Amino acid sequence: MDLRGLVLLVAILIVEVVTAANGNLVFSVERRKTTLTAIKAHDARRRGRFLSAVDLNLGGNGIPTENGLYYTKLGLGSPPKDYYVQVDTGSDILWVNCVECLRCPKKSDISGIDLTLYDPKGSSTSKLVSCEEDFCFSTYDGPLPGCGSGKPCPYNIGYGDGSATSGYYVKDYLTFNRVNGNLHTVPQNSSIIFGCGNVQSGMLGTSSDEALDGILGFGQANSSVLSQLAASGKVKRVFSHCLDNIRGGGIFAIGEVVEPKVSTTPLVPKMSHYNVVLKNIEVDSDILQLPSDIFDSGNGKGTVIDSGTTLAYLPGIVYDELISKVLARQPGMKLYLVDQQFSCFQYVGNVDHGFPVVKLHFEDSLTLTVHPHDYLFKYKDGANWWCIGWQKNVVQSKNGKDMTLLGDLVLSNKLVIYDLESMAIGWTDYNCSSSIKVKDEAGVVHTVGAHNLSSASAILIGRILTFFLLLTAMLNS
Numbered sequence: 499m500d501l502r503g504l505v506l507l508v509a510i511l512i513v514e515v516v517t518a519a520n521g522n523l524v525f526s527v528e529r530r531k532t533t534l535t536a537i538k539a540h541d542a543r544r545r546g547r548f549l550s551a552v553d554l555n556l557g558g559n560g561i562p563t564e565n566g567l568y569y570t571k572l573g574l575g576s577p578p579k580d581y582y583v584q585v586d587t588g589s590d591i592l593w594v595n596c597v598e599c600l601r602c603p604k605k606s607d608i609s610g611i612d613l614t615l616y617d618p619k620g621s622s623t624s625k626l627v628s629c630e631e632d633f634c635f636s637t638y639d640g641p642l643p644g645c646g647s648g649k650p651c652p653y654n655i656g657y658g659d660g661s662a663t664s665g666y667y668v669k670d671y672l673t674f675n676r677v678n679g680n681l682h683t684v685p686q687n688s689s690i691i692f693g694c695g696n697v698q699s700g701m702l703g704t705s706s707d708e709a710l711d712g713i714l715g716f717g718q719a720n721s722s723v724l725s726q727l728a729a730s731g732k733v734k735r736v737f738s739h740c741l742d743n744i745r746g747g748g749i750f751a752i753g754e755v756v757e758p759k760v761s762t763t764p765l766v767p768k769m770s771h772y773n774v775v776l777k778n779i780e781v782d783s784d785i786l787q788l789p790s791d792i793f794d795s796g797n798g799k800g801t802v803i804d805s806g807t808t809l810a811y812l813p814g815i816v817y818d819e820l821i822s823k824v825l826a827r828q829p830g831m832k833l834y835l836v837d838q839q840f841s842c843f844q845y846v847g848n849v850d851h852g853f854p855v856v857k858l859h860f861e862d863s864l865t866l867t868v869h870p871h872d873y874l875f876k877y878k879d880g881a882n883w884w885c886i887g888w889q890k891n892v893v894q895s896k897n898g899k900d901m902t903l904l905g906d907l908v909l910s911n912k913l914v915i916y917d918l919e920s921m922a923i924g925w926t927d928y929n930c931s932s933s934i935k936v937k938d939e940a941g942v943v944h945t946v947g948a949h950n951l952s953s954a955s956a957i958l959i960g961r962i963l964t965f966f967l968l969l970t971a972m973l974n975s
């Protein structure tokens with residue numbers, strides 16, 4: 499052995515001694531950490547599952563005069579093709595426009611989005627879901643009349659805005675982004691059942707305005723993608739979104755959020771939507787004087803949290819009371835009815851100084867703070883035209899009472915978490931262009947960042963014209 503070799507050997511020995519010495523100190527901690535992780539991983543495997551966190555890339559924004567919706571991109575079929583679908587916590591299935599559709603959009607005005615029709619014959623793994631399968635049986639709570647061998651399992655969904663989709667269920671591979679590092683994902687797939695949409699109507703029909711390939715329902719029902727992924731052991735039924743209506747896009751992740759910390763309010767059990775208990779509304783430190791049962795959650799009432807709705811809808815009495823308080827600091831300001839639906843006005847200056855903060859108080863002391871820049875939206879850049887995002891609800895629940903529906907208007911710029919394992923929902927003010935920390939079932943924490951799939955500003959042009967054509971004076975109350 500020459501001198502160089504000896505030096506090297508000594509060096510190696512020294513390194514080893516140092517490692518061993520340090521190792522003793524670090525060892526117990528290291529070991530406990532790996533052991534805990536290993537136990538959890540083992541438990542997860544023993545339960546036949548290794549649950550991962552999932553990163554859904556978001557695009558769009560909640561501005562009514564622009565997209566008015568948020569969407570994500572996912573892969574379907576073999577080989578996977580990309581589909582752009584609206585994310586909607588107010589419905590329960592994933593469906594996409596199908597190749598044989600009788601009525602569906604063929605192109606979209608959202609820049610950067612090319613629509614793709616799902617072709618069962620173009621995917622080697624596509625399978626028709628027959629009406630005899632368990633999925634169909636449980637979706638319809640029993641056998642379908644006239645069901646026979648090899649017959650399809652149909653679906654038919656109507657949305658709150660009057661639009662609808664119908665078609666039949668297929669089973670194929672969904673490709674999504676599994677989080678495997680900080681701001682890093684790898685593709686993973688899972689076989690899921692979704693709707694092949696044949697006839698779309700209303701906003702989902704032929705209009706290319708904000709046309710997308712379909713809708714990804716993030717509801718609680720067993721038919722949702724979230725429930726299907728959870729049932730096959732891929733994920734936990736916990737997800738969160740941070741919708742960025744300043745820059746567009748935002749964060750959407752499946753998995754337990756460990757940062758930021760978020761307080762929650764219980765979800766009303768056995769409801770088809772995400773219902774929470776709204777106690778009262780505070781404007782400028784005053785609690786609105788309202789009938790005590792106005793937000794009563796019994797009898798199918800309550801307040802629905804719905805990311806698939808752009809604005810926020812309140813019962814008539816609540817709306818009138820709220821708007822008079824919101825406008826109280828601007829006596830004599832003239833309101834105009836725009837596009838036959840929005841109450842708008844001209845205002846010069848910072849709206850956060852001229853209008854009050856609105857606070858919605860929920861069960862378990864959870865508060866939703868809505869700033870003027872959230873509930874007022876600008877109609878045309880630079881023209882000082884503002885419109886009120888709060889809307890009077892005309893949709894009634896089954897017992898004939900007005901529902902309260904909170905959409906992107908009040909959910910944007912907040913991290914909202916949905917924990918279906920513990921039946922709770924929560925939120926906190928958050929910068930949706932930043933990132934969150936999500937833990938997978940093995941206990942590993944990863945950073946999940948914001949995305950913005952596409953920016954769409956070209957849409958505005960056509961709308962501004964409509965705005966001035968429909969501008970009609972409305973009496974100020």
Ligand SMILES: *[C@@H]1O[C@H](CO)[C@@H](O)[C@H](O)[C@H]1NC(C)=O
Pocket residue numbers: 575576577578623671673686687
């Ligand atoms: C699904 O994932 C497996 C394993 O990574 C891979 O072999 C297969 O090709 C994937 N299938 C599709 C349709 O992407």
Ligand SMILES: *[C@@H]1O[C@H](CO)[C@@H](O)[C@H](O)[C@H]1NC(C)=O
Pocket residue numbers: 636720729
């Ligand atoms: C949904 O799935 C769960 C777990 O698989 C099952 O226990 C439950 O009965 C299902 N619910 C319905 C309404 O089918």
Ligand SMILES: *[C@@H]1O[C@H](CO)[C@@H](O)[C@H](O)[C@H]1NC(C)=O
Pocket residue numbers: 929930931932933
């Ligand atoms: C939000 O986060 C982004 C990305 O980290 C950062 O560039 C931006 O300045 C932040 N905005 C605010 C208001 O803090």
